[in-house]
Amino acid sequence: MPHDHHDHDDPHALLPPDPALRVRALETLLARKGLIEPAALDEIIDTYQNRIGPRNGAQVVARAWADPAFRAALLEDATPVVADLGFFGRQGEHVVAVENTDEVHNMVVCTLCSCYPWPLLGIPPAWYKSDAYRSRAVREPRKVLAEFGVTLPEDTAVRVWDSTAEVRYLVIPRRPEGTEGMGVDELAKLVTRDSMVGTGLARASGA
Amino acid sequence: MSDQAPEPVFTQPWHGQVFALTVSLNEAGHFAWPEWTARFSKTLARHGLEKELDGGDDYFTAWLETLEGLLADLGEAAPEEVERLRAAWEAAYLSTPHGDPVHLPKGA
Numbered sequence: 001m002p003h004d005h006h007d008h009d010d011p012h013a014l015l016p017p018d019p020a021l022r023v024r025a026l027e028t029l030l031a032r033k034g035l036i037e038p039a040a041l042d043e044i045i046d047t048y049q050n051r052i053g054p055r056n057g058a059q060v061v062a063r064a065w066a067d068p069a070f071r072a073a074l075l076e077d078a079t080p081v082v083a084d085l086g087f088f089g090r091q092g093e094h095v096v097a098v099e100n101t102d103e104v105h106n107m108v109v110c111t112l113c114s115c116y117p118w119p120l121l122g123i124p125p126a127w128y129k130s131d132a133y134r135s136r137a138v139r140e141p142r143k144v145l146a147e148f149g150v151t152l153p154e155d156t157a158v159r160v161w162d163s164t165a166e167v168r169y170l171v172i173p174r175r176p177e178g179t180e181g182m183g184v185d186e187l188a189k190l191v192t193r194d195s196m197v198g199t200g201l202a203r204a205s206g207a
Numbered sequence: 208m209s210d211q212a213p214e215p216v217f218t219q220p221w222h223g224q225v226f227a228l229t230v231s232l233n234e235a236g237h238f239a240w241p242e243w244t245a246r247f248s249k250t251l252a253r254h255g256l257e258k259e260l261d262g263g264d265d266y267f268t269a270w271l272e273t274l275e276g277l278l279a280d281l282g283e284a285a286p287e288e289v290e291r292l293r294a295a296w297e298a299a300y301l302s303t304p305h306g307d308p309v310h311l312p313k314g315a
Binding site for chain 1: 290
């Protein structure tokens with residue numbers, strides 16, 4: 001009987017998949033040339049895995065809801081406003097905030113690749129990077145929204161923003177009813193990742 | 208398709224590694240981000256002709272292929288040298304007892 005090399009008594013270390021070995025090869029080569037520092041790579045992974053995520057964007061949205069002057073500055077030019085909060089693009093991109101209203105619902109896509117406001121939302125989820133979302137968001141946004149469970153009134157227009165290497169969008173969702181007395185931290189809990197991409201709405205207060 | 212349940216940022220360790228490698232090289236000035244996105248878009252479009260990409264492993268496969276091509280064009284990582292090191296890593300894994308740390312042999 002042939003020996004099953006995935007057997008539990010495997011004598012050697014588990015072989016990683018081929019792409020993992022190719023990444024190891026690149027790392028080895030570039031580290032030898034002094035082009036990368038392995039410790040710096042670990043730092044980048046840790047940052048995106050543990051320290052950057054949709055909570056950042058939620059803080060920005062909650063402040064925009066609570067503070068009219070902040071909201072006005074954000075809509076005017078979001079890049080310096082979010083940079084002041086410590087959220088700036090490592091790739092030098094601009095951030096544009098777009099606000100949902102009765103009249104218009106904004107939705108964000110990157111049709112060519114997967115540009116996304118990393119400092120505010122972290123690494124995009126798989127669906128944002130999928131061919132299905134990238135191709136359909138522009139063509140049939142209402143249908144895509146319905147699949148996310150979002151149904152808008154007939155007279156609300158849907159505007160789809162296509163991200164680029166230079167410009168990333170942050171949707172300011174509509175503030176839920178019944179949240180008048182809430183502070184920024186409490187409001188931030190109502191702001192979901194999807195609501196800032198425009199494929200969701202903010203959570204209802206008390207939900 | 209909801210954000211109620213937390214999803215891992217990188218579902219495979221190598222996804223995070225190839226992402227970090229790219230971001231690190233960009234930040235060190237080896238290439239501009241628009242150049243990266245232009246090349247990456249082309250790879251995704253090409254792969255998308257063969258099958259519909261789900262944005263998971265296939266996304267990072269396209270990412271890795273883009274980085275390999277970019278580094279080859281920049282003269283920083285010749286394909287034959289990358290392949291030699293990949294084979295050396297594979298051999299190292301296959302000759303290291305299970306549970307021991309894997310290192311490249313001296314001179315590899």
